[in-house]
Amino acid sequence: MRTALLSDVHGNEAAxxxxxxxxQSNRVSAIVMLGDISYRGPKPSECLEKVRTHCDYVIxxxxxxxxxxxxxxxEVPAEAIELMRAEQTFTAGHLSEDQRAYLHHLPSSLELPLSNKRQLYAVHATPESLFTVIPKHAEDEAFQAFGSANPRADYYAYGHIHDPHYRRINGKSIINTGSVGLPFDGSPEASYVLLDRDDDVHVQFRRVPYDIDRAVQDLSDTGYPAEAVPLLRYIYENGSRPV
Known part of the structure; x- marks a missing residue:
């Protein structure tokens, strides 16, 4: 059996x-969404409904x-807050009351059996916070909170940093899925992870090309805040933030 881990769609329906x-082509038995579904992209409502329809677990x-x-x-750099609040106004205005309630009541973590012997523990950023950043090249000690929060797990997964990676620490696996809709690692292709589940668990990182022109056009067609369009277009086309 296979489990898909995905995160950080950010309203990018094309991705x-x-x-x-x-x-679907990989015969996945369960889909796990690690958060950041709607905000900061042109199709917040459409993405949320597809997540609700297709994902078995959502945090x-x-x-x-x-x-x-x-x-x-x-919560964000002072120089970015005006722009990001304009994007938030757009997002909230395109979500129904039911959709906002759904997001509000999502759990912040998930424990999932992968096999008779293996457990997955998943969060968006860290077990203690939705906002804390643990970058790809952090020291092993930065991940201690994962084991403390759930010592039973063998696999720990998170999103948030938009930069996929994998490491082993004291026999435990740490997985970052990267981002579906806003990759920051230099590749514009959408990123997610497959876990092949048999007697053991095998981690496969997937990169998926998508119609970037469609995503850019969605920014215009939906009336996304004009001041944010150059930034998102750059990320869509380059898979990284402007320097």
Whole structure:
């Protein structure tokens, strides 16, 4: 059996469609979404409904929290907050009351059996916070909170940093899925992870090309805040943030 782990769609329906199609072609038995579904992209409602339809397990990310209650001072750099609040207004305005309630009530973590002997523990950022950043090249000690929060697990998964990676620490596996809709690792292709589940668990990172022109056009067609369009277009086309 196979489990798909995906995260950080950020309202990019074109990327999500491509990933869901790839998942379908790989005969996946369960899909796990690690948060950041709607905010910061042109198709917040459409992406949320596809996640609700296709994903078996969904947890909350910081952008899901922002979509519902807004962005507080101090949560993002001061020079970015005006732009990001304009994007939040767009997102919230395209979500129904039911959709906002769904995001609000999402759990912040998930424990899932992968086999008779292996457990997965998943969060968006860290077990303690939706916002804390643990980068790809962090020291092993930065991941201690995962084991402390759930010592039973053999595999720990998170999203949030938009930069896929894998490492082993004291016999445990740490997996970052990368981002479906806003990759930051230099490849514009959508990123997600497959876990092949037999007597053991095998981790496979997947990169999926998608119609970037469609995603860029969606920014215009939906009336996404004009001041944010150059940034998102750059990320869609380059798979990284502007320097």
């Amino acid at each position: 999500l469609d491509a990933v869901l199609e790839d998942i 909350k990310g910081n952008a899901d929290e922002w979509a519902v209650r807004g962005i507080h001072a101090g």
